[in-house]
Amino acid sequence: MARTAADITEQMQPVHKKSIKWGLAGIVLVLIGLLVSIGLGAIWIPPSVVWESFVSFQGGLIEHQLIREVRLPRALTGALIGAALAVAGTIMQGITRNPLADPSIIGITHGAGLAIAIALAFLSGGSYWVLLIWSFAGSAVGAFLVLSFSMLSKERISPVTLTLAGAALSTLFSALSTGIALYFQTAQDLSFWFAGGLSGTQWRHVYILLPAVFLGLLLSLWISRSLTILALGEEVAAGLGQSQQKVRWIGLAAVILLSGAAVSIAGAIGFIGLVVPHMVRLLIGSDYRWLIPLSAIAGALLLVMADIGARMINPPFETPVSAVTALIGVPFFLYLSRRKRGYM
Template identity: 80%
Template sequence: MDKTINPEMIKQHSTVSSVQKRTIIAGLLGLLFVFLFLLVSIGLGAVWISPSVVVDSLISFQHGNIEHQLIREVRIPRALTAALVGAALAVAGALMQGLTRNPLADPSIIGITHGSGLAIAISLAFVSSGSYWNLLLWSFAGSAIGASFVFIFSLISKDRISPVTLTLAGAALSTLFSALSTGIALYFQVSQDLSFWFAGGLSGTKWLHVMILFPAVILGVILSLSISRSLTILSMGEEVATGLGQSLQKVRWIGIITVVLLSGVAVSIAGAIGFIGLVIPHIIRLLLGSSYQVVIPLSAVAGALLLVLADIGARMINPPFETPVSAITALVGVPFFLYLSRKKRGYL
């Protein structure tokens, strides 16, 4: 029996172990930063609350303490909502980039977010009930319609893997949905409510939003991880994926449902917050490689961190007034989008 050790196998095993170690370290550091900035976010507001009081409210809550009540009922739900929405949008962006093999794919760029906006405009204009559950259902419906148009176009187009073609189609869909929602809002005099939603923000979030987001994000991440290996293989080409026994239809359907779930619940709560799903997956790929088994969980962590930081920035720029958080993410996302759109080749 040949017991010769192959140097190439040792090198490959060493490389894999190195990537796993870096992934674990990056994930733990990311979670640590998320926790630290969650504490900062909870302390910020019209009234500054010191970290010691924040920690004290978590350990020994006192019902008669106004600061403890403010932390428990207002600050903590907002901070957790920011983290969960950021994670949802980042994972949805990573999935869309993998499914379409388009490095420019993002729920806010190729029609999904604006599809949700159109549905909410219709809801505000024609449905008397303005409850949150009603808006959530309409947001999901709009996201599903937007996602369906995008993926149907990607399937029937001759050059469906072309980033430029799909991005242009998505931009056209976004413009159409935006124009229709604006027209409906103006005609039925609900433009103020719709403008508030389009601005994107986390003020007014409650524990109800956290309870809706948490299971949705956990389920979305689990579904995403279940097809992560297939997405990595798909990035090599459809022919290669089919040759390796991957069921592309199954992967696409699971991916589409997950994107609709994550983007629908996120935009229904926080509004049209863009570019997180575009920027975060690329940063993870640049640092740790293109395996979706790494990209998806670390995108969730990094997306949570980015939106928590953006929410902190939105409150610090012009206190006591809030800057729309979508403007903060756009400041990061637009230059990155222009940079990617000029590159001849993506990272997929």
């Protein structure tokens, strides 16, 4: 076991400088993406005007008002949601050791959808905060069922089996949501949620996401080293004294925080948590101490760029951003599902 520990340390060391370089490059690209996202819309606002609205805001200018009250909160919300979904997917892949794990695929997102459908049907006068709490509860149920399925099995479940179980759970949740929405005539409200998008986001959504994403990232980074060791196998992790149950439950709490907040605001945006962790692994490897923060940066960049694409496909109308992420994610999912070699 001493050799294994040394191998782990050796594996972790070389990626530091490379990870820092990729992280800095990613931050620069996110800032550029935010600038483009703020300027893009039915009315194009040049970068110089965007910059002026930050350094010398003038309330009498409609462009400055548009930037401050509409486009800036939308861009920041997209970046935070992208980061949250990417980190949630990274943690799910780590604690289940399943390369196909993603909140939108294995039941977590649709669990939140079922909870929101119930809330819309029985709590029609409820505030946005009520829907937020129900979304967290639904995400928690979906995450708990998937993680329990992987933990209670006496034999290690293959990634495909776990994914199929999650897909079946998602289908059940989706069918129940649709039935409830049709019976209680809330289908229009629920269909807007299932379409997924950033239209109508406000500063209050930023204020909700900031603490949720911050706390979720803290929990994720807390178990990052343990996840790296767990990726080498459960026997190795046990031999090094890792508490696998503790790591999984802390990871589950992080996933619930991140995915619950994201889906309650933007709806069912899929595949970010699937694609981003694999892209980052190709660049820096599987050290979760770096994989988690770089996945957050890459997820923010991907959703900001997807939102820009959604607005450019059919202007001045908006294409659901979930359709853009699906165009990226579905081929990637099919590629991963056909891979023969093992994960991690």
